[in-house]
Amino acid sequence: MDRFDTMLAFTRVVELTSFTKASASLNLPKATVSAQVQALEKRLQVKLLNRTTRHVSVTPDGAAYYERAVRLLGELEETEAAVSQATIAPKGRLRVDVPGSVGRRIIIPALPRFFERYPEIDLELGCTDRPVDLLQEGVDCVIRGGEIVDESLVARRLGDIQMLTCASPAYFKKFGTPMATADLERHTVVNFLSSKTGKILPFEYLENGVKTAVLGQRRLALNDADACVVAGLAGLGIIQVAKFMVKDYLATGQLRAVFTDCKCETLPVYVLYPQNRHLSTKVRAFVEWTAELFANGDFVPAKTYSQR
Numbered sequence: 001m002d003r004f005d006t007m008l009a010f011t012r013v014v015e016l017t018s019f020t021k022a023s024a025s026l027n028l029p030k031a032t033v034s035a036q037v038q039a040l041e042k043r044l045q046v047k048l049l050n051r052t053t054r055h056v057s058v059t060p061d062g063a064a065y066y067e068r069a070v071r072l073l074g075e076l077e078e079t080e081a082a083v084s085q086a087t088i089a090p091k092g093r094l095r096v097d098v099p100g101s102v103g104r105r106i107i108i109p110a111l112p113r114f115f116e117r118y119p120e121i122d123l124e125l126g127c128t129d130r131p132v133d134l135l136q137e138g139v140d141c142v143i144r145g146g147e148i149v150d151e152s153l154v155a156r157r158l159g160d161i162q163m164l165t166c167a168s169p170a171y172f173k174k175f176g177t178p179m180a181t182a183d184l185e186r187h188t189v190v191n192f193l194s195s196k197t198g199k200i201l202p203f204e205y206l207e208n209g210v211k212t213a214v215l216g217q218r219r220l221a222l223n224d225a226d227a228c229v230v231a232g233l234a235g236l237g238i239i240q241v242a243k244f245m246v247k248d249y250l251a252t253g254q255l256r257a258v259f260t261d262c263k264c265e266t267l268p269v270y271v272l273y274p275q276n277r278h279l280s281t282k283v284r285a286f287v288e289w290t291a292e293l294f295a296n297g298d299f300v301p302a303k304t305y306s307q308r
Contacts, residue, residue, distance in 0.1 A: 091120030103127035189216030
């Protein structure tokens with residue numbers, strides 16, 4: 001049994017605290033992963049994991065071995081990638097999670113070009129706005145908007161999404177057009193309800209270098225950005241959403257933007273992956289492709305990609 005395969009199986013079980021999840025992450029039968037870990041313990045003559053029918057935990061010896069194993073596996077993969085990157089194409093299952101609107105309107109329409117470039121990658125793409133535990137759920141990387149507070153993740157900034165304030169012509173005809181951001185306090189707005197924090201987000205603006213936040217007269221709050229667009233089209237109120245989501249409706253006149261001379265706050269967008277898992281060739285391929293996609297799209301590109 002390959003020594004590095006057993007080491008990889010062990011580290012993944014530790015990260016996911018589950019043989020079942022580890023086997024799914026590695027695309028191997030659960031019995032194979034269990035046998036690999038048992039072989040590793042037998043070779044080392046040390047108990048690395050405590051097992052019960054419902055729980056797996058790492059022993060003190062296992063924790064010490066895990067830290068060294070992660071570094072060694074990372075160095076091995078980096079060495080192999082440096083030698084074979086030019087000749088071996090990225091391949092295998094890749095699990096990614098992105099916000100629904102980004103997936104539907106940006107990522108999925110461009111996937112034919114991705115698969116043309118990387119035909120051996122098998123992509124599993126989740127389109128959600130919920131918080132995702134990458135290690136526990138076996139997800140390789142995610143795309144998320146907003147500032148990142150999880151220090152356990154490596155974050156590469158893709159760019160900034162431009163936001164717009166708009167509503168349907170029917171709404172403006174019935175209730176009037178706000179001439180200044182302060183006027184929004186007297187208007188019906190459709191707010192976005194953050195799945196990340198559970199809080200209702202105000203409309204944000206940057207005027208003369210000063211940030212302002214406006215709540216408006218809330219009647220409806222939604223936790224899906226596409227749903228906010230539908231609400232705006234239905235005349236339910238004024239919305240603030242990403243420009244790429246409404247540009248077609250603005251072109252056809254179904255929506256009309258206000259405060260075009262006032263800069264809405266932009267939303268930073270990052271691709272994130274765990275610190276303790278080396279960036280594999282397939283993840284690196286997706287990250288680089290996504291960075292190109294954002295750089296060439298209707299966004300504010302990141303001047304320099306930030307990574308931590």
